[in-house]
Amino acid sequence: MPLTTVETPTETDGASLSHGLKQRHLSMIALGGVIGAGLFVGSGAGIAAAGPSIVIAYALSGLLVMLVMRMLGEMSAAYPSSGSFSSHAERAIGPWAGFTAGWAFWVLLCTAVGLEGIGAAQIVHGWLPGTPEWAWVALFMVVFCGTNLAAVKNFGEFEFWFAALKVGAITLFLVLGVLALAGVLPGTDSPGGSHLTELLPNGGEGLVIGLLASVFAYGGLETVTIAAAESQDPVRGVARAVRTAMWRIAVFYVGSMAVIVALVPWDSPEVVENGPYVAALDRLGIPGAGQLMNVVVLVALLSAMNANIYGASRIGYSLVERGQGPKWLGRVSGGVPRVAVLASSVFGFLCVLLSYWRPDDVFAWLLNMIGAVILVVWIFIAVSQLRLRRRLERETPERLAVRMWAFPWLTWVALAGMATVFVLMAREPDTRVQLYSTGAMTLVLAAAGYAWQRARERR
Numbered sequence: 001m002p003l004t005t006v007e008t009p010t011e012t013d014g015a016s017l018s019h020g021l022k023q024r025h026l027s028m029i030a031l032g033g034v035i036g037a038g039l040f041v042g043s044g045a046g047i048a049a050a051g052p053s054i055v056i057a058y059a060l061s062g063l064l065v066m067l068v069m070r071m072l073g074e075m076s077a078a079y080p081s082s083g084s085f086s087s088h089a090e091r092a093i094g095p096w097a098g099f100t101a102g103w104a105f106w107v108l109l110c111t112a113v114g115l116e117g118i119g120a121a122q123i124v125h126g127w128l129p130g131t132p133e134w135a136w137v138a139l140f141m142v143v144f145c146g147t148n149l150a151a152v153k154n155f156g157e158f159e160f161w162f163a164a165l166k167v168g169a170i171t172l173f174l175v176l177g178v179l180a181l182a183g184v185l186p187g188t189d190s191p192g193g194s195h196l197t198e199l200l201p202n203g204g205e206g207l208v209i210g211l212l213a214s215v216f217a218y219g220g221l222e223t224v225t226i227a228a229a230e231s232q233d234p235v236r237g238v239a240r241a242v243r244t245a246m247w248r249i250a251v252f253y254v255g256s257m258a259v260i261v262a263l264v265p266w267d268s269p270e271v272v273e274n275g276p277y278v279a280a281l282d283r284l285g286i287p288g289a290g291q292l293m294n295v296v297v298l299v300a301l302l303s304a305m306n307a308n309i310y311g312a313s314r315i316g317y318s319l320v321e322r323g324q325g326p327k328w329l330g331r332v333s334g335g336v337p338r339v340a341v342l343a344s345s346v347f348g349f350l351c352v353l354l355s356y357w358r359p360d361d362v363f364a365w366l367l368n369m370i371g372a373v374i375l376v377v378w379i380f381i382a383v384s385q386l387r388l389r390r391r392l393e394r395e396t397p398e399r400l401a402v403r404m405w406a407f408p409w410l411t412w413v414a415l416a417g418m419a420t421v422f423v424l425m426a427r428e429p430d431t432r433v434q435l436y437s438t439g440a441m442t443l444v445l446a447a448a449g450y451a452w453q454r455a456r457e458r459r
Contacts, residue, residue, distance in 0.1 A: 017082060017152070017317070017335055021230050025156035026237040028163040029224050029307075035166040035252055039217055040297045043257065044272045044279075046217075050210025051201040051266040055257045057210035058217075062249040064421075065218045067414040068378050070404050071385035073242030076225040078392055078399035080234035083318025084225045085381045090322060092384035092391075095456070099449030101380040102319045104442060105222075108373040109312035110344050111366060112219075113305050114351025117141060120301040123294050137352050144306045145345040148313060149338050152230050155310045162303035169296040170252055173277060177259035180284050188284055195265050208424050212431055215421055217253070219374050221245070223307050226314050239402050305348075312344035313337050324452065369441050371434025372425060375418055376442050382415045 047054045072085060081087040083102060090098025121136035147154045176185060183190035200207060224241045228234040260276045263283050270279040274290060275297075281289030317337035320330030331339045354366065389407055392400055404411060425431040 016332060017230050017314075017337070021152055021156045021227055021237075022232060023237060025153075025160050026224060026228060026231050026241060028160045028167075029156070029227055029241075035163075035170055035300060039253065039256070040275060040277055040293065040300060042213060042217055043260075044276045046210040046213035047257075047261060047266055047276055048272050049202060049206045049213070051198065051206060052196050052261045053200050053207045054210045054214070054261060054266075055254060056199075057207060058214045058254050058257050061211060061214040061218065062253055064215070064378075064414060064417045065221060066246050066249060067405075067410055067417075068381055069221055069242055069245045070402070071411060071414070072222065072225055072381050073238050073245075073402045074400065074404050075381075075385055075388055076228060077235045077238045077242075077401040078388070078396075080229045080238070081318060082226055082229040082314040083322065084222060084229075084315070085377060085384065086315060087318060087322070088384040088388060089380045092387040093380070095322075095324065095453040096446060096449035097380060097384075098322065099319070099324045099452060100442060100445040101377055102315050102324065103445055103449075104373050105377055106312050106315050106319070106344070107347075107441075108370045109308040109315070110347035111351050111370050113141075113308045113312070113344070113348030114354075115367075116301045116305045116308070117348065117352055120298055120305070123298045123301070126294070134352070134356070137349075140302065140305060141345055141349050141352075144302075144309050145341060147306060148309050148341045148345075149336060151334065151336060152310075155306060156227075158306050159303060162299055162306065165299050166296065166303065169299075170256060173281070174251070174255055174259060176284060176286070177256075177263055177280060181259070181262055185284065191263060193262070195262060201266065209428065212421070212424060212428065214253075216371075216374065218249075222377070223311050226311050229314075235401050242402055309341065309344050309348070312347075313340040316340040316344060323456070324449075365437070368434045368437040370438065371431065372422075372438035373441075375421060376438065379415070379418055382411055382418070386411050 043054070046057065050057055072088075075088040076084060079088065079091065083090075083098070086098045086102030086105065088098075089101045117137040117140050118133070120140055121133040124136045125131060125133045144158075147158055179185040180188045181190055181192075202209075225238055228237045228241070231237045256277075260271075260280050263280045264271060264276070268279060270282065274282070275293060277296075278290050278293045281293065286292070314337070316325065317330050317332070317340045319325040320327060320340075329340050329343055330337060351366065385404060386408060389404065422435065425435040
C-alpha cells in the first residue's frame with residue numbers, strides 16, 4: 001500500500017497560528033508536563049495493588065512511554081505541526097487515520113478538562129465548604145478559556161509557572177525522602193529496607209493492576225509536540241524535549257515511587273485515603289503535609305486544564321485546516337483559533353454538567369469511552385513512524401534531527417508492549433469495559449474518516 005501524500009494545507013480564513021512560545025516556555029512545558037495529578041493521587045491505588053513492585057510497573061510503562069516520545073519527536077522535528085500525531089498519521093497512513101486519531105484525542109482532552117475542573121473544585125470546596133463546587137468549576141473554565149483566547153504566550157506563561165511549582169514540589173519531596181532514607185533528616189529514623197521485604201505481595205495480578213495504573217499516569221507528554229509548532233524554533237524545541245524525556249521520567253515517576261514504598265508500608269490505609277505523597281510526608285513529620293500536597297495537586301489540576309484546552313483547540317484547528325472538520329471551527333484571529341478554544345471549553349463544561357445530571361450512567365459511559373484512547377494514539381504514532389522513517393531516509397534525510405533508537409526493532413518492541421497492555425486490559429474486569437468502549441468509538445471514527453476520505457477522492 002503506497003504512502004498517502006497530504007495536500008498542501010489550506011488556511012480557513014487567511015490567518016495562521018502565531019509563534020509566540022519561547023524556548024523557556026517549551027523547556028518548562030516539557031519538564032513539568034510529565035507531572036500530572038494522576039501521579040500525585042492516582043498512584044495510591046497502584047501501590048496498594050502492586051506493593052513495592054509498583055517501581056517495576058512504573059519503570060516498564062516508563063520505558064514504553066520513552067519509546068513513544070522518541071518516535072513522536074522524530075516525526076514532529078521533521079514535520080512540525082499543531083496537529084502532531086494526527087498530522088503524522090494522515091501523512092503516513094491516510095486521511096482516515098489522521099481523522100480517527102485527531103478526533104479521538106480531542107474528545108479525550110475535552111473530557112479531561114471537565115474531570116480536572118471537578119477535581120480542582122473539590123479541593124477548593126474542602127477549604128471553603130460554604131461555596132458551591134459548580135461555581136469554582138465555572139470560574140476555572142472562564143479563567144483558562146480566557147487565557148487561551150488571548151494569546152498563545154499567555155498559555156506559555158501559565159504553564160511555565162505551573163510547571164516550575166510542580167517541579168519544585170516534587171524535587172523537594174525527593175530530596176527530603178532521600179535524606180530520610182539515608183538517616184540524616186533531623187527528627188526521623190530511616191526505615192532502611194524494612195518495607196521492601198516482599199516485592200510482589202499480591203502476586204503477578206497485583207503487578208498487572210499497578211502496570212495498568214501507571215500506563216495512564218503518563219498522559220500529557222504529547223502537549224509539547226503540539227506546542228512546538230507555535231514556538232520560535234520548533235525543531236530545536238522538540239529535539240531538546242524528547243532528549244530529556246528519559247531522565248525526567250526516571251526521576252519524577254520511578255524515583256518518587258521508589259522513595260514512597262521505601263518510606264511507607266505499601267498496605268498502609270493512608271496511601272489510598274490521603275494519597276501516597278501525603279502519607280510519605282506525614283511519616284516524615286512534616287507539618288501541614290496534607291494541605292501542602294493539596295496545593296500541589298490543585299496546581300497540577302489547573303495546569304492540566306490549561307494544557308488540555310490548549311491541546312484540544314490546536315488539534316481541532318489542525319483537523320479543520322486539513323479539511324477534516326467544520327470550517328467555522330478553524331477560524332483564526334490574532335494568531336489564535338478562538339472558535340476552537342471556545343468549542344473545547346464548552347465541551348469540557350458540558351462534561352461537568354453531565355457529572356451532576358447523570359452521574360450513574362451517561363458520564364460513566366463517557367469516561368469509559370475515553371479510557372484507552374491514549375493507547376490508540378500511541379499505536380497510530382508507532383505505525384506512522386515505521387512508514388515515515390523510510391520516506392525520510394529516502395527523500396529528505398536532513399530532516400532527521402531526532403532519530404528513533406535501533407530502528408525498526410524498538411518500534412516493533414513498543415508495538416508489542418502496547419498489544420500486551422491491551423491484552424492485560426481485556427483480562428481485568430475494571431478495564432475491560434474501557435477497552436471495549438474505546439474500541440467502539442475508534443471504529444465509529446475510523447468508519448466516518450474512511451467514508452469522508454472516499455467522498456473526497458470521488459470529488
